[in-house]
Amino acid sequence: MEDKQKSLSPPPCPSTVTVRRNPLRRARATPYTTATKPPFSSLASAITHDVPTFPIDEILSIQIPQSEPKQSIPESLKIFLRIKPLRSFTKVTTTKARPRNVWPQNPSKKNIAKENRNPEITKKVKKKDEEACITLNDPYSVTLTPPQSLQELKRSKTEVYEGFSHVFPADCSQNDVYDKMVQPLLEDFMKGKSGMLAALGPSGSGKTHTVFGSLKDPGIVPITLRQIFKKSHESSSGPLRLFNLSIFEICSERGKGEKAYDLLGGESSELSVQQSTIRGLKEVPIQNLEEAESLIGQAMLKRATATTNSNSQSSRSQCIINVRASCNGFSNETKMQYSDAMLTIVDLAGAEREKRTGNQGERLVESNFINNTSMVFGQCLRSLLEYQKNRKKGLQKHHQNSLLTRYLRDYLEGKKRMALILTVKAGEEDYLDTSYLLRQASPYMKIKFDNTEEPCNKRQLKTFPRAEKNKKIKLSAPKTSQIEENFLEERSQISQEVHLQGKKADPRDRSSPRLEPVSHDKNEREHIIMRNFSKVLWNVLKQYNEKLKVAEGEICTLKDSLRREQLKSLVLETELSSLKSPCLAEPCIPEAVVEAIVHAKENFEVAASMTIVLRNVDDDSCNLIKGRKEAGAEESSESPVPYVVRNVDDDSCNLIKESREAGAEESSKSPVPNMRNVDFDSCNLIKSRREASAEEPSESPVPSKNVKDAELVRCHLSSQNDAEPRQSVNSEENVGIPSATTHVEAEVTDFPRDQAIQNQDDPTPSPEQVEVSQDFINSQISNVQTKSAVSRRFPDSEKQERNRRLLPVSSRSLTEKMNDLDIKENQIEKPQVKTAKTHVQKKAESIQGQEIEVPAREAEPASTKKQRNGQKPKRRLQPASSVLLTREINTLEIEDDIAEPKGTRGGKKTTVSQPRSQGSVTLLRLLTNNLHL
Numbered sequence: 001m002e003d004k005q006k007s008l009s010p011p012p013c014p015s016t017v018t019v020r021r022n023p024l025r026r027a028r029a030t031p032y033t034t035a036t037k038p039p040f041s042s043l044a045s046a047i048t049h050d051v052p053t054f055p056i057d058e059i060l061s062i063q064i065p066q067s068e069p070k071q072s073i074p075e076s077l078k079i080f081l082r083i084k085p086l087r088s089f090t091k092v093t094t095t096k097a098r099p100r101n102v103w104p105q106n107p108s109k110k111n112i113a114k115e116n117r118n119p120e121i122t123k124k125v126k127k128k129d130e131e132a133c134i135t136l137n138d139p140y141s142v143t144l145t146p147p148q149s150l151q152e153l154k155r156s157k158t159e160v161y162e163g164f165s166h167v168f169p170a171d172c173s174q175n176d177v178y179d180k181m182v183q184p185l186l187e188d189f190m191k192g193k194s195g196m197l198a199a200l201g202p203s204g205s206g207k208t209h210t211v212f213g214s215l216k217d218p219g220i221v222p223i224t225l226r227q228i229f230k231k232s233h234e235s236s237s238g239p240l241r242l243f244n245l246s247i248f249e250i251c252s253e254r255g256k257g258e259k260a261y262d263l264l265g266g267e268s269s270e271l272s273v274q275q276s277t278i279r280g281l282k283e284v285p286i287q288n289l290e291e292a293e294s295l296i297g298q299a300m301l302k303r304a305t306a307t308t309n310s311n312s313q314s315s316r317s318q319c320i321i322n323v324r325a326s327c328n329g330f331s332n333e334t335k336m337q338y339s340d341a342m343l344t345i346v347d348l349a350g351a352e353r354e355k356r357t358g359n360q361g362e363r364l365v366e367s368n369f370i371n372n373t374s375m376v377f378g379q380c381l382r383s384l385l386e387y388q389k390n391r392k393k394g395l396q397k398h399h400q401n402s403l404l405t406r407y408l409r410d411y412l413e414g415k416k417r418m419a420l421i422l423t424v425k426a427g428e429e430d431y432l433d434t435s436y437l438l439r440q441a442s443p444y445m446k447i448k449f450d451n452t453e454e455p456c457n458k459r460q461l462k463t464f465p466r467a468e469k470n471k472k473i474k475l476s477a478p479k480t481s482q483i484e485e486n487f488l489e490e491r492s493q494i495s496q497e498v499h500l501q502g503k504k505a506d507p508r509d510r511s512s513p514r515l516e517p518v519s520h521d522k523n524e525r526e527h528i529i530m531r532n533f534s535k536v537l538w539n540v541l542k543q544y545n546e547k548l549k550v551a552e553g554e555i556c557t558l559k560d561s562l563r564r565e566q567l568k569s570l571v572l573e574t575e576l577s578s579l580k581s582p583c584l585a586e587p588c589i590p591e592a593v594v595e596a597i598v599h600a601k602e603n604f605e606v607a608a609s610m611t612i613v614l615r616n617v618d619d620d621s622c623n624l625i626k627g628r629k630e631a632g633a634e635e636s637s638e639s640p641v642p643y644v645v646r647n648v649d650d651d652s653c654n655l656i657k658e659s660r661e662a663g664a665e666e667s668s669k670s671p672v673p674n675m676r677n678v679d680f681d682s683c684n685l686i687k688s689r690r691e692a693s694a695e696e697p698s699e700s701p702v703p704s705k706n707v708k709d710a711e712l713v714r715c716h717l718s719s720q721n722d723a724e725p726r727q728s729v730n731s732e733e734n735v736g737i738p739s740a741t742t743h744v745e746a747e748v749t750d751f752p753r754d755q756a757i758q759n760q761d762d763p764t765p766s767p768e769q770v771e772v773s774q775d776f777i778n779s780q781i782s783n784v785q786t787k788s789a790v791s792r793r794f795p796d797s798e799k800q801e802r803n804r805r806l807l808p809v810s811s812r813s814l815t816e817k818m819n820d821l822d823i824k825e826n827q828i829e830k831p832q833v834k835t836a837k838t839h840v841q842k843k844a845e846s847i848q849g850q851e852i853e854v855p856a857r858e859a860e861p862a863s864t865k866k867q868r869n870g871q872k873p874k875r876r877l878q879p880a881s882s883v884l885l886t887r888e889i890n891t892l893e894i895e896d897d898i899a900e901p902k903g904t905r906g907g908k909k910t911t912v913s914q915p916r917s918q919g920s921v922t923l924l925r926l927l928t929n930n931l932h933l
């Protein structure tokens, strides 16, 4: 035993141990490569100790599933060609018997009618129409024949294009296209390989038709989705895969740049683009075909399309549809096997020739963008081909020139599998487009792809999707039971329906009662599709409605602001005209002001006549009686006052119009109906009038449309006014002034009581009375001034004196002078009133005549006046209004003024009318001279 233990125990350690830190490295010969292979037995003998042998035989006996070595299978780029049916097919079907009485008939229709009548011509034409520029040789090649005209010119000859993966003839179905082209891609996709498919071709050649199709004839996207769900159901035993759908478009923003829009997003569908990365793209998980189809319908509605000459619904953007398959809840091994894969289908906007599309403006800009993208796409493929031919040359980075090519970079660099479908139109007129496309694209067939792919390529997910998470719903007990009830109800309903249609329904198979029967029942599926589609449509319409409302609101606000601006401009114009009127020469004076001055002049004459009558009375009271008798029955009509009434009468309509705006009292107050157009000319005038009316509402006689009205007004006034005016009226009657009065009377009634009494006692008009009549004239002039908006400059003067309102001091003195002059002139020219004039002159001189020596000036020319007078008359700085007024008066046709009253009075001359008119003329002359104009 002890011997045995000794043999097993390790040998005793030596006392010293040498350790080499860096032992010499010797290349150890591998047992298999070495020529002299030492025998295993000798090695074993070399081992001093018994080491258990390595179970190599056992290990080698275990069969390990050997993974296939990854082989790069170079594969040519698959290019398919689809020929669009000729238009003549549709033409034949549409050339129906034209209904009668259709108007107008255009020449082309006439030709059709001729063709209908003559079938031989029709045949020829149809034959010509049916002639195609492209003919199918075999499923892989076509012959392109130029039209006769080009052949004659020897500009082009017949060409054969071959090497296509498949050529789809005009009568092929969408399913044919899917089977030959998409099926292989889809199989790879289901295995976890990404792939891309793009449709290229001129506008209107059928790209969108191929990619999306229609409800009746679905294209490759709907068919692919159907197949995806079909396959995933079939392989239900395999791994569960989730599919997500995202659709976006790239279009130009008014030619300024490219923009990406999410076609499944909400309102803010614009996507941010950073280099080749598109952020914020909404990825919607799709669980069944119905959901997928409704999403596609939604995207199609949102896609930018427009009508061009080539296509009634031409795509104006590049549309990209991504179906992403992702794995969920797998072991790492499985996940590696079925990695995320993306199937991308691209519907490019068709290249357009300006001549054919007839695009202009915005459409033309879009065209440029579309053509540019197509061009860059082609450049990328050509440079890839060149690169593959000569790898020494680097791959040119054309992809940077457009957003689409940046996004599809991996495909365009030959790193992923891709297929192209060229769509062409077969008509003779489409020869150039077709020839161009085929010449461009046929070399692409030589492009090779490495059909290997890393399971997780970072670039694969260049879109950072906004994955839609299903909302978490808390299901409380009662709700759950309710859902279960609904669920059972729905299930029984569907099973009943299916049963009725003679189909077997097994509601136990699937958990979703809604999906399972639907997959079998076509009608139900269509119903769901239509329902979802209508929902989408409804949402889109709602959005449009909201936009429309917003636009309407904006229009309203714009209209308001426009109105405000117009008002402002009107006010500014008025201000401008009012500013101009006193400053500028007569052509700038508003018409209304001119009219106002004319009327003022007439009233001025009336007032002057009144003054003279008063003076007559002063001379001899018998004359007064005489005058009354002479006047007789005609007095009321012939006297100057009724004339004024008539004036009022004539213009009352206009006045009333104005008075409606400015207030009845105001317009009635206005003794001179001279503001016809003022309202139209100036808002400020109305303002000033309103101010004036507000201050003096009681003294304003009401305007009348006719004489009766005027009389009524008078009565009304007399009844309204207290005893004072009545007395004054009586006094006037006594002095021979006719009783039919209007505002003149009203003005007279404004005399102070003592003056009225004085009139009764003494018929001689006092200087005050004369001044009152002058005041009346002043008031007439001041009214004119008020209307001409000059009064706005002197607003305080209104409040100073009742009858001298709105007149500046200088103007008042001017008018006073005018009256003085009038009196003096009458004294000279009319001997019959000489006494009165002298009296008045004396009085006037005593009051205010110190300033101006009018008679002396009147007799002599203006130039000599200054020389004669040792004491120079004071030159007063007259207000612009006064200057204007005098200028106006100066320019008036005096003769006309004289003639006018004659006409209106039936040619009858009154005792006062003739001298008054002359006096007025002289007065005006004097005024002109006095003002040195």
Ligand SMILES: Nc1ncnc2c1ncn2[C@@H]1O[C@H](COP(=O)(O)OP(=O)(O)OP(=O)(O)O)[C@@H](O)[C@H]1O
Residues within 6 Å of the ligand: 083, 084, 085, 170, 201, 202, 203, 204, 205, 206, 207, 208, 209, 210, 311, 313, 314, 315, 316, 348, 349, 350, 351, 423
């Ligand atoms: N193979 C086909 N069979 C029947 N109709 C077709 C076919 N191809 C195209 N069409 C019809 O031609 C019209 C134009 O087609 P489509 O809109 O697909 O052209 P497109 O190439 O997408 O044009 P664009 O680039 O301007 O958008 C459509 O009305 C479509 O239905």
